[in-house]
Amino acid sequence: MSRTVSASAPGKVILFGEHAVVYGRPAIAVPVPARQATVTVRAGDDGLTIHATNLDCVLTVSPDNAEDPLAVAVINTLRHLDAGFEHDLSVQVKSTIPIGSGFGSSAAVSAALIQAIGRYFDAELTPADVSRLVYETEVLYHGTPSGIDNTVVAYAEPTYFVRQQIMDRFDVGRPMHLVIADTGRMTPTRETVGDVRAGWQRDPETYAVVFDAIGEIVDAARAAIAEGDLVEVGRLMDENHLCLRQLDVSSDELDYLVCAARAAGAMGAKMSGGGRGGNIVAIALPWAVKDVVEAVRAAGAVAVIETVV
Numbered sequence: 001m002s003r004t005v006s007a008s009a010p011g012k013v014i015l016f017g018e019h020a021v022v023y024g025r026p027a028i029a030v031p032v033p034a035r036q037a038t039v040t041v042r043a044g045d046d047g048l049t050i051h052a053t054n055l056d057c058v059l060t061v062s063p064d065n066a067e068d069p070l071a072v073a074v075i076n077t078l079r080h081l082d083a084g085f086e087h088d089l090s091v092q093v094k095s096t097i098p099i100g101s102g103f104g105s106s107a108a109v110s111a112a113l114i115q116a117i118g119r120y121f122d123a124e125l126t127p128a129d130v131s132r133l134v135y136e137t138e139v140l141y142h143g144t145p146s147g148i149d150n151t152v153v154a155y156a157e158p159t160y161f162v163r164q165q166i167m168d169r170f171d172v173g174r175p176m177h178l179v180i181a182d183t184g185r186m187t188p189t190r191e192t193v194g195d196v197r198a199g200w201q202r203d204p205e206t207y208a209v210v211f212d213a214i215g216e217i218v219d220a221a222r223a224a225i226a227e228g229d230l231v232e233v234g235r236l237m238d239e240n241h242l243c244l245r246q247l248d249v250s251s252d253e254l255d256y257l258v259c260a261a262r263a264a265g266a267m268g269a270k271m272s273g274g275g276r277g278g279n280i281v282a283i284a285l286p287w288a289v290k291d292v293v294e295a296v297r298a299a300g301a302v303a304v305i306e307t308v309v
């Protein structure tokens, strides 16, 4: 086989429900097509190698050295396809998704990698296959991932999600203009998820109250999104942010960007993803987007993405 194939997967942003989703409460996430991971597979001449340009990493993949999550993604996909492991393939990974910032970069890279390997071997993997294979690598990155990242990047659609139970597309009654602003600080999701787990183990009742409150916010948000009640969506984002502060996964930088977005006219704003770094997401009416973008830039955001859901 001498052809070249490629596949892409979008970044994602969690609109509601991060952290509580690990404990069985619902969450809502949407794809961010403005940021993509792209993987190209072509015939190589020296075993199976992965070149990840942005990560400055070159790996040789074999079933014996499958410790790196990217290598594991390849091995598991070849196993799923029953394609054997002896291949001369050159795999190029490129991504415009910021790493460690709540954009689901690892899941998107894995999803693109898995789809590209599938295509190279003429197999059209279903989104469910891709999601499951991505999940297996997310475990290596994040310890106990809820499964929301692999689901939203594999399906590339707005998703209402309950761990191991529900994966629904949700209706969007009126387009939502989102501004996503990056603190520039990278905090591993594993760290904040681990801290929340430690807190929950110390004081399960208090944590359960906060998780329940987040679950109610998510369900109310789903209804508000379906009705196109963007004012209510914004209010619920603000409430969700307060809950995340109670879980101690926000930070001064995140709080500052959230305040700046609100002061500039956003209808609501919250941190998104693992927290203590990464992004905030704000919702604004179309004519206020520019002001919100300028405000979060002035407040120190290192990157700002606008997207419409």
Ligand code: PMV
Pocket: 014, 017, 018, 019, 020, 021, 022, 101, 102, 103, 104, 142, 144, 145, 146, 147, 148, 149, 189, 193, 272, 273, 274, 275, 278
């Ligand atoms: O920061 P991200 O995009 O990896 O999102 C993490 C979301 C959590 O709910 C904190 C963890 C999870 O596995 O769902």
